[in-house]
Amino acid sequence: MSAEEAWNGTVEEESSNSQRQFDRKNGGFDAQTGIYHSLIKLGDHQKIPTRPDLDTATFVLSQFPHPHQSESQIALIDAATDRRVTYAQLHRSIRSLASALHHALGVRKGDVVFVLSPNSLLYPTICLAVLSVGAALTTANPLNTASEIGKQVRDSGAKLAISAPEELHKLAATGLPTILTSRKSNKDNDNDNFLTVEELIECCDPPLELPSVAQAQSDTAAILYSSGTTGTSKGVILTHANFIAIMTLLQWSVDVSSANNDVFLCFIPMFHIYGLAFFVLGLLCVGTTTVLMQKFEFQAMLDAIKAHKVNNIPAVPPVILGLVKYASKAGRGLSSLRRVGSGAAPLSKQVADEFRKRFPWVELRQGYGLTESCGAATYFMSAEEAKARPGSSGMLVPSFCAKVVDSETGKALPPYREGELWLKSPTIMKGYLGNVEATAATIDSDGWLRTGDLCYFDEDGFVFIFDRIKELIKHNGYQVAPAELEAILLSHPTILDAAVIPVEDEEAGQIPMAYVVRAAGSELNEDQVIQFVAGQVAPYKKVRRVGFTSAIPRSAAGKILRKELVSQTKQQLISKL
Incomplete structure (x- = not known):
């Protein structure tokens, strides 16, 4: 049974048993089934569309502003050049590129198009044009190596690539076969033999008629590839139903509109699910x-906020930490x-408490x-809810x-009991591409996704996620959560960033080791770091070793790349033998 079939079955089951109510006073927990239910319901006008033949591109384009507004309503602004794209221009470029993909390049339903580019004004056009012709997207981090990119191309079965010229x-x-996003001006790189996205848009303006594509x-x-922070990167298959559901939920959750002059700043990579879906x-x-930034740079972010009167920033924790650490530099520009x-x-x-202290007029919400x-x-x-919890x-x-779920007994747990979410x-x-074993290990026969994250619910239905199962440090039989120790380290006034990893130990099994980024001019030493943490945790949680580094390796989404630190530490230990 697929996850989608399992979900539909659950909906039908819950509808038919509507007389049995879960306990709203106990976090939405149903003691009979062990299931927590969302306490928030969508209004009738916010229901997720269930029309079987609806596809992502059709859904998005149907939500664009009315024609009389779309010619003037700005959709995208390039933070570096101030170039602007209206919703009408965006709509036309999507249709023209889709026409070129179909008629000139022969892209058809079921094909996979590989996209390798940093954020740009063209990124939404590329993605929606590919989806419009019935093809699927697979996006990649431009920082990936040629070897990593080759693996993804082979694994995804891509037919065509669209690449930034520098990649x-x-x-x-x-x-x-590759299309460039633009023509690189550097004469040392001769790209004359490659078409560009802009040229394809121009050659099909006005667009040729697209044949009807039967999509479901x-x-x-x-096909998005997980970051691989705890293992080998796998191709995550996301359907049109997945994206239509997430966009409907986004419309519900983000209380914004063009009428309120809402302006968002995007430095989240668009190849990542966070950037793509949002x-x-x-x-x-x-x-x-x-307002789009090609890549994140702290001062450039502050400049963009001030220049464009940005009022919404979907961010990641390292950026929020940066704002906290450099609040005086940000000044009134925020x-x-x-x-x-x-x-x-x-x-x-x-970090959240300090952010609210320094920027009390800004709503900070975590998801x-x-x-x-x-x-x-x-x-x-x-x-208010975020601040209270x-x-x-x-x-x-x-x-x-x-x-x-209790990992040992498989039992579903009530509020305040810790287990896997x-x-x-x-x-x-839908599953992992070409990996039946990994799919079965992640999605059970009833459609439940095992997240690998440890959490508990409180009695009001709020979720507290404190670490990943695979990242727990096993010290003398005790479990130590790296995220807990990292939070303590970041509260130190001269620690700018930190990461905690396991180091193998003959007596204890594993010991926690901290990597720390010190503030400029700080003379913080290893013993001081160890004592700072030791004063706030149980003895078995103490940091036993400390390494100082100029930067903590992180994924594009801000996740700590612990396996890089673990590998680096092992090499250092081997070299000392």
Whole structure:
């Protein structure tokens, strides 16, 4: 049974048993089934569309502003050049590129198009044009090596690549037909033999008629590759149904509109589920303006906020930490901000509290999701709720159910009991591409997604996620959560960033080791770091070793790349033998 079939079955079952109510006073927990239900319901006008033949591109384009507004309503702004794209221009470029993909390049339903590019004004056009012709997307991090890119091209079965010119050399060994996003001006790189996206748009303006493509919500829309922070990267199959569900939930959860002059800043990578679902697709459904940064740079972010009066920033914890550490540098340039969201990695209570102290006029809300859940699962509906429950990631969003499962007994647990978070919703992936074993290990026969994250619910239905199962450090039989120690380290006034990893130990099994980034001029030493943590935790949780580094390795979404630190530490230990 697929996750989608299992979810539909659950809906029918719950509808037929509507007389049996779960306990709203106990966090939405149903003691009979062991299931937590979302306490938030969608209105009738916010229901997730169930029309079987609806596809992602059709849904997004149907949400664009009315024609009389779309010619003037700005969809996208390039932060570096101030170039602007209206919704009408965006719509025309999508249709023209889709026409060129179909008629000139022969892209058809079921084909996979590989996209290798940093954020740009063309990214939404590329993605929606590919989806319009019935093809599927697979996106990649431009920082990936040629070897990593070759593996993804082969694994996904891509037929065509669309690449930024500076990344073209990484595709050479694949032999994949390639379109460039733009023509590079550097004469040392002769790209004259390659067509560009802009040229394809121009050659099909006005666009040729596209034949009707029979698409279904169950068809594959994207194959996104997980970051591989705890293992080998796998291709996550996301369907049109997954994206339509997530966009509907985004329209519900983000209380914004063009009428309120809402302006978002995007430095989240668009190849990541956070950037793809939120910026490339979701925000276009609510008519807002997005200011794009090709890559994140702290001062450039502050300049963009001030220049464009940005009031919404979906961010990641390292950015929020940066704002806290350099609040005086940010100054009054952040006066336009109203909301900052945090996702993709845990945000510590200490950092959240300090942010609210320094920027009291800004709403800070945390959410939680995975690539496998199309980027969603929990969210705070109000800044007051977020402030009142530090350390929580919010409540289950509408359409989600959850279990907290004891890994040893398999029993579903009630509030305040810790276990692995399992999720079910219409956003859950179809599975891992070509990997039946990994799919079966992640999605059970009833459609529940095993997240690998440890959590508990409180009596009001708020979720507290404190670490990943695979990242727990086993010290003398005790379990130590790296995220807990990292939160303590970040509360130190001269520690800018930190990561905690396990180091093998003959007596204890594993010991916690901290990597620390010191503030400029700080003379903080190893013993001081160890004592700082030791004064705030049980003896078995103490940091036993400390390494100082200039930067903590992180994924594009801000997750700590612990396996890189573990590998680096092993090499250092071997070299000392």
